[in-house]
Amino acid sequence: MASKPKTIAEQIRAAIRKAERRGVTRYQLAKLSGVSESALCKIHHGQRVPTVESVERIAAALGGRLTLDFPDGDTRQRESSAVE
Secondary structure: OOOOOOOHHHHHHHHHHHHHHOOOOHHHHHHHHOOOHHHHHHHHOOOOOOOHHHHHHHHHHOOOOEEEEOOOOOEEEEOOOOOO
16 A cells, blocks of 8 residues: 655645545636636646645645644644635
């Protein structure tokens, strides 16, 4: 069994790959998230580190959310608003 990706960039790349395996195209993800196809491609191939805003938009488009876990044990969850 593969280990869970560690960094946000690795996690978002894994989420994009999983969506593609389910039949979601980059074009569809770009339209849903508001993140350009070019940026998605670069993020997917590890050529670009996504911004927090891009991660939130991609997560929302895929039905997820961004969760931050701070060292003091305080976990903050930020529900990503639906992309219009």
